[in-house]
Amino acid sequence: MVRLSGNDSTFGAGRTSGAGRAMEIAEMALAMSQADQTEVHCIEKESFLTRFANSEIHQNTAESAVLVTVRAVVGKRIGIASTSRFDEDSLQSVVSRAFEIAKRQPENPRFVSLPGPEAHDSSVETFFPETANFGPEDRALAVDAIIKRVRKAGLLGFGSFSTAVYDIATVNSLGVAAGERSTLASFVTVVMGEDGTGYAARTSRNVAALDLEDAGREAVERCLASRGSVAIEPGEYTVILDTYAVADMIDMLSYMGFGALAYQEGRSFMSGALGKRIAGENISIWDDGLAEEGIPIEFDYEGVPKERVELITNGIARGVVYDSYTAGIEGKKSTGHATSPSFANGPYATNLFMAPGQSDLDEMIDSTDYGILVTRFHYTNPVHPIKTLFTGMTRDGTFLIDGGKISKPLKNLRFTQGILEALSNVEMISKERRVHEGVACVPALKIKGFNFTGVTEY
Helix, strand or coil: CCCCCCCCCCCCCCCCCCCHHHHHHHHHHHCCCCCCEEEEEEEEEEEEEEEEEECEEEEEEEEEEEEEEEEEECCCEEEEEECCCCCHHHHHHHHHHHHHHHCCCCCCCCCCCCCCCCCCCCCCCCCCCCCCCCHHHHHHHHHHHHHHHHHCCCCCEEEEEEEEEEEEEEEEECCCEEEEEEEEEEEEEEEEEEEEEEEEEEEEHHHHHCHHHHHHHHHHHHHHHHHHHCCCCCCCEEEEECCCHHHHHHHHHHHHCEEEEHHHHHCCCCCCCCCCCCCCCCCCEEECCCCCCCCCCCCCCCCCCCCCCCEEEEEEECCEEHHHHHHHHHHCCCCCCCCCCCCCCCCCCCEECCCCCCCHHHHHHHHHHHHCCCEEEEEEEECCCCEEEEEEEEEEEEEEEEECCCEEEEEEEEEEEEHHHHHHHHHEEEEEEEEECEEEEEEEEEEEEEEEECCCCC
16 A cells, blocks of 8 residues: 655645535636526646656656636527636636527527536545645655566566546536535556566555555566567457456447437447347446445536446346436436536446456466466557447557466457457456546456457567
């Protein structure tokens, strides 16, 4: 775990729950609007970053930023404008621009209304003083411990350690007034040798919960094990995907079709599939923004409380996530998954969980006669959302498994694979899960018939 030094950084001192100045800014802007309905979202962020390369810290940064986004509604016409300034003139300007843009837009007959106020579950712990008070010396000490381990192994370490405090507020003219203060700490490293790389990442709202010693050990061991990689012919292989690769895959699945807009427009693999089997019986995926084992958040961009949504249960398609616009089209209630109105894809599930199994990584390897262990994916992109096809590369630790043992490191491979097809061929699931930013909490998976389409020279 990260050791706290009691650094006297003043940032965050005395902070309590609530959105602080973000709420004041949002309410000030709302009062300036002449639109029929108005929504103001304000996020104030103070972030700190320590970067290291070639086993030396080379950069420390601190950034303070505010973003105010106004959505104005005139009849069924909607205008959006944003600004990074929050003085009175700038707020009046952004409110007026949203109003003028709305008046010039075509009517959207599917729009019903902005959401009304709802009670929030304020018991969710999203703010940790340990993170808010974590200073540059604390980050340097933590990185130094990683670097010492890396140097001892004769390798080079690269990566970053960041902490941030967010004050978020959403208000609207129907009475929504949602505010939240939260923290986030993220660590990522790539360890490199002359021939091989290793990777590890950790993230949590509470910096004290990050086990960076374990992350350093993991990255160094993967790097040392990946020296002297050899090529293997592309084809279908049994794969064991570590949680990094699983998180990437499930995030891509969410992007391609867990949102109601894609579902309603027939662009989603969930369109026409609700109630039908789309994955193996051992696969259950849900979204839960209030689960403290992930990266919790109380409400969405519109200030609507987060609801748990069952997406896939025992392989059966169960539901998609809604914002107020897509919920209004179907006469439903928003599930609290609105994104910024400038995000064209609509509602998005980003607090995803996958049900654990009963295995561990060693058992998966022991049970595999011939297959490939993948640490993580890199540069993944969608190919066909309906078929859930995606493509990308393996990275930072790809290994051949032969006779139940890791026999040799492999050069990176390109894959093109249907995600639901892969989730229909899961043979083993780990009981341990890991939290990843942007996804939440997933286990490792053993999958048969994963399709690799090319090999690299590195």
